[in-house]
Amino acid sequence: MIEKNSTVWQLWQRISRYRARLVAIILLALIGNGLLLLTPWLTGLAIDTMIGEGEVIWSELRLVIVFLVISVVLGSLCQKILFNTTVNVSAGVAANLRREISLHADKLPLSEIDSRDSGNIASMLTHDLNALSDGLVTGLSQAFGGLVTLIGTLFMMLRLHAGVTLIIIVLTPVSFFVSSRITNAARKQYQRESKKIAGLRQLAEEAAEQMSLLQSMAAREIYARRLQELNRDLYDAGRRAQFYSSLSNPVSRLINSSAYILVAVAASIIAVAGRLSTGNVATLLGYSMQFSRPINEITSVAAQLQSAMAGAERIFSLLASETEADDRVSSKKFTAQDGQIDMSDVEFSYYPGQNLITDLDLHVPAGSQVAVVGPTGAGKTTLINLLLRFYDIQSGDISIDQQSIFSMTRYDLRASFGMVLQDSWLFGGTIRENIAFARFNASDEDIIAASIDAGAHSFIRRLPDGYDTVIRAGSDQLSAGQKQLISIARTMLADAPILILDEATSNVDTYTEKKIQRAFARMMAGRTSFVIAHRLSTILDSDLILVMDRGSIIEQGTHDDLMAAGGFYADLFMAQYAGREL
Numbered sequence: 001m002i003e004k005n006s007t008v009w010q011l012w013q014r015i016s017r018y019r020a021r022l023v024a025i026i027l028l029a030l031i032g033n034g035l036l037l038l039t040p041w042l043t044g045l046a047i048d049t050m051i052g053e054g055e056v057i058w059s060e061l062r063l064v065i066v067f068l069v070i071s072v073v074l075g076s077l078c079q080k081i082l083f084n085t086t087v088n089v090s091a092g093v094a095a096n097l098r099r100e101i102s103l104h105a106d107k108l109p110l111s112e113i114d115s116r117d118s119g120n121i122a123s124m125l126t127h128d129l130n131a132l133s134d135g136l137v138t139g140l141s142q143a144f145g146g147l148v149t150l151i152g153t154l155f156m157m158l159r160l161h162a163g164v165t166l167i168i169i170v171l172t173p174v175s176f177f178v179s180s181r182i183t184n185a186a187r188k189q190y191q192r193e194s195k196k197i198a199g200l201r202q203l204a205e206e207a208a209e210q211m212s213l214l215q216s217m218a219a220r221e222i223y224a225r226r227l228q229e230l231n232r233d234l235y236d237a238g239r240r241a242q243f244y245s246s247l248s249n250p251v252s253r254l255i256n257s258s259a260y261i262l263v264a265v266a267a268s269i270i271a272v273a274g275r276l277s278t279g280n281v282a283t284l285l286g287y288s289m290q291f292s293r294p295i296n297e298i299t300s301v302a303a304q305l306q307s308a309m310a311g312a313e314r315i316f317s318l319l320a321s322e323t324e325a326d327d328r329v330s331s332k333k334f335t336a337q338d339g340q341i342d343m344s345d346v347e348f349s350y351y352p353g354q355n356l357i358t359d360l361d362l363h364v365p366a367g368s369q370v371a372v373v374g375p376t377g378a379g380k381t382t383l384i385n386l387l388l389r390f391y392d393i394q395s396g397d398i399s400i401d402q403q404s405i406f407s408m409t410r411y412d413l414r415a416s417f418g419m420v421l422q423d424s425w426l427f428g429g430t431i432r433e434n435i436a437f438a439r440f441n442a443s444d445e446d447i448i449a450a451s452i453d454a455g456a457h458s459f460i461r462r463l464p465d466g467y468d469t470v471i472r473a474g475s476d477q478l479s480a481g482q483k484q485l486i487s488i489a490r491t492m493l494a495d496a497p498i499l500i501l502d503e504a505t506s507n508v509d510t511y512t513e514k515k516i517q518r519a520f521a522r523m524m525a526g527r528t529s530f531v532i533a534h535r536l537s538t539i540l541d542s543d544l545i546l547v548m549d550r551g552s553i554i555e556q557g558t559h560d561d562l563m564a565a566g567g568f569y570a571d572l573f574m575a576q577y578a579g580r581e582l
Contacts, residue, residue, distance in 0.1 A: 010312075043283065345399050381532065418494045450493040
């Protein structure tokens with residue numbers, strides 16, 4: 001019995017959506033395999049017609065041959081249509097699963113995404129889904145067609161001679177038992193192979209994206225060794241999986257061939273005793289071969305089926321992972337106006353029992369420029385993640401314009417923020433498309449205006465195709481500063497009321513930093529903004545500086561106030577600019 005929520009059950013739930021095509025597959029399997037089941041009987045009838053009484057009855061023989069040809073042609077035609085229909089269903093299931101994975105991944109909390117390799121989901125969308133699609137094509141046709149063949153041949157053989165049929169009935173469970181044991185062993189190896197493929201893909205993507213860094217640090221040999229190790233592991237898993245799966249078919253064929261020999265011997269002895277005709281012997285042998293064919297075919301594609309099931313398990317494990325909690329039904333449309341932010345009694349931990357933030361209270365007046373500083377691991381980025389609900393707090397409340405962020409949809413909340421991160425993210429496409437990513441319906445005038453405000457228009461105009469210049473994701477066509485300016489233009493186009501700048505100038509030179517700082521000044525004018533910075537010289541004019549350590553705000557005030565207090569911030573500033581150790 002199939003367990004609910006098992007891989008097979010979940011796969012069937014998705015296949016069963018194609019009811020009309022499944023009915024067609026069943027009918028085609030019944031008709032096609034039913035017609036092909038007639039061929040051994042018609043062959044035996046033809047033999048008996050030729051040698052029945054020592055004289056060939058040509059009229060009967062021609063009639064039998066005509067029926068034989070018709071059954072073979074029509075049966076083969078049904079098999080062809082059956083194959084095309086199964087391909088259609090498997091392609092539809094794969095397309096729907098690809099859509100499910102994409103939508104599910106979009107709802108995954110940041111904690112789940114952080115726990116998975118970036119190549120993991122990409123491997124599911126490519127390797128695992130392709131393996132599943134190929135397996136479905138084979139599995140669907142074999143599942144229905146093979147069942148009709150097995151039942152039909154047993155029925156026809158029992159009509160001819162029950163004793164001979166008993167040989168097949170006794171040996172068939174042996175074949176299934178041996179095959180299942182081998183298949184289970186192969187399945188474990190295919191699961192291991194699938195994980196190794198994802199790991200190899202992840203490593204290859206990292207190496208391709210950071211090739212210049214690898215060359216500059218002479219680290220190519222280190223990555224090459226890691227690649228070789230993963231490749232050896234993948235080879236070992238693949239070799240073991242192929243060995244077990246390829247072992248299944250020869251063992252099944254050996255058992256089925258033994259059954260065929262025993263049927264031939266037993267039928268011949270019975271025929272010599274005069275209880276079976278020569279045609280009946282030929283018919284029994286033909287049905288014996290037909291009976292073993294589905295078993296042989298299934299075991300011959302065991303590798304494909306096991307690879308498909310291993311891929312399906314990984315896919316459904318992702319789809320079973322917990323997504324972000326649904327927005328409250330009462331959530332109303334929200335658009336930030338002033339940008340006042342309040343946090344009261346906030347507690348948060350990444351892991352139960354290990355609180356990172358405790359009893360955090362914060363008031364940010366509308367239009368303030370807030371800098372967040374502190375050592376690595378102090379909780380600066382965590383604070384931003386809580387504001388955007390990438391992680392949910394354990395207790396307390398966070399509000400924007402005196403409205404709790406938990407009473408609004410995540411979409412409305414996150415649409416209220418514009419972000420520029422340390423690593424500028426550009427996708428493959430034109431510069432125009434990259435900037436318009438913030439607002440797809442933006443006009444060319446809006447895009448150019450945002451680029452001018454960001455200080456990016458001048459260099460974009462000098463490119464070969466201007467705003468239509470195609471860039472490749474992760475390429476070095478543009479400098480780090482140019483990429484960052486495009487990211488700023490994109491954020492400016494979004495025109496969000498609250499801004500977050502997370503180490504946005506740490507990867508650029510001093511000249512470009514000044515240019516970007518001017519762009520930031522224009523962008524932050526009149527808006528509430530959070531600036532996470534390690535370079536304290538960039539936040540001296542902030543309205544409020546929050547000093548964080550171990551998840552708590554230990555100091556807050558202006559630069560002058562904090563320096564006068566002579567506390568943690570003053571030590572941090574002096575260590576950075578006077579060379580004194582903390």
